[in-house]
Amino acid sequence: MKIAQLFKRLFHRKLSHQTRRYKGLYLPLARSNEGLSGDQEYVNSAVEQVDDLMQFCELKSNMHILDFGCGQGRLANGLLVRAPNIGCYYGIDTNEESINWCKRWIQRYHSNFSFIHVAAHNARYNPSVNSRPELPAKANSFDVAFLNSVFSHMLTDDVQFYLTQLHGVLRIGGIIYVTAFIEKDVPPVEENPVDYxxxxxxxALHRVRYEKSFFLGLVENAGFSLVSYINQKIERTKQTVVVARKIA
Ligand SMILES: C[S@@+](CC[C@H](N)C(=O)[O-])C[C@H]1O[C@@H](n2cnc3c(N)ncnc32)[C@H](O)[C@@H]1O
Structure with a gap:
């Protein structure tokens, strides 16, 4: 590795442990989300999604929410603004540094928030491991599974695997709230489509785009029934939001 690259990596690693206090929250200094370097935009992006989620479920003190691919706890910070007394928030990610940051700056201060690292392969986020472990969560125990910009970085085989896993850990009637790149009249799946x-x-896996019927077929085949589909609902990333319910 070149010296400049090594310094860059060390600098990023140092930053990734650091935090900034903003309106009573702790925010990561180095952020993995595109276009969210400003604190206000960062927090607003999460609060807007929590508000959107509340159209589909009440975030009450008995509610259990799974944030799969939670990154640096962006949604968790949105929940701390809108629903800090939620029953249980459980964040899972394959990036160990992100999980360590979340444990240190969120979990330590909020006993209803926990974060778990899983060493799962992802060609973009964790290429060095080869495993794809099952979700470390109890069957039929969650009301909501939230995945922001996670399937946008996964190919079909992984999407199918994780939809089945998420179906297993949700209660009947529980919902998945997923953002992904989904369009009509395109090939079933394409990694990094040119000029998209x-x-x-x-x-690798910067933008994985799915065709609408193909993607909704994967969701339905995993045992979910579609509740809502809004193309490019997330203005910043142009990702589509799909909400579906576990029916059996
Ligand atoms: C674009 S980031 C989104 C982070 C977060 N959901 C947010 O909205 O800020 C995608 C996240 O998915 C995580 N991820 C990708 N594949 C994963 C897997 N197989 N298991 C767990 N996390 C995964 C990455 O490590 C990364 O943190």
Whole structure:
């Protein structure tokens, strides 16, 4: 590795442990989300999603929510603004540094929030491991599974695997709230489609785009019934929001 690259990596690692206090929250200094370097935008992006989620479920003190691919706890911070007394929030991610940050700056201060690292392969986020472990969560125990910008970085085989896993850990009647790149009249699945959204994709799995019927078929085949579909609902990333309910 070149010296400049090594310094860059060490600098990023140092930053990734650091935090900034903002309106009573702790926020990560180095952020993995595109276009969310400003604190207000970062927090607002999470609060808007929590508000959207509340159209589909009440975030009460008996509610259990699973944030799969939780990253640096962006949604957790949104919940701390809108629903700090939620029954249980459980964040899972394959990036160990993100999970360590969340344990240190969120879990330590909020006993109803916990974060778990899983060493799962992802060609973009964790290429060095080969495993794909089952979700470390109890069957039929969650009311909501939230996945923001996670299936946007996964190919079909992983999406099918995790939909089945999420179906297993949700209660009957529980919902999945998923954002992904989904469009009509495109191939069933494509990694980094050229000129998609007028943006350049760089590196493995930067933007994985699905065709609408194909993606909804995966959701339905995993045992979910569609509740809501809004194309490019997330203005910043142009990701579509799919909400579906576990029916049996
Ligand atoms: C674009 S980031 C989104 C982070 C977070 N959901 C948010 O909205 O801020 C995608 C996240 O998914 C995680 N991820 C990807 N594949 C995963 C897997 N197989 N298991 C757990 N986490 C995964 C990555 O490590 C990364 O933190």
């Amino acid at each position: 959204l007028g943006r350049k994709s760089t590196g």
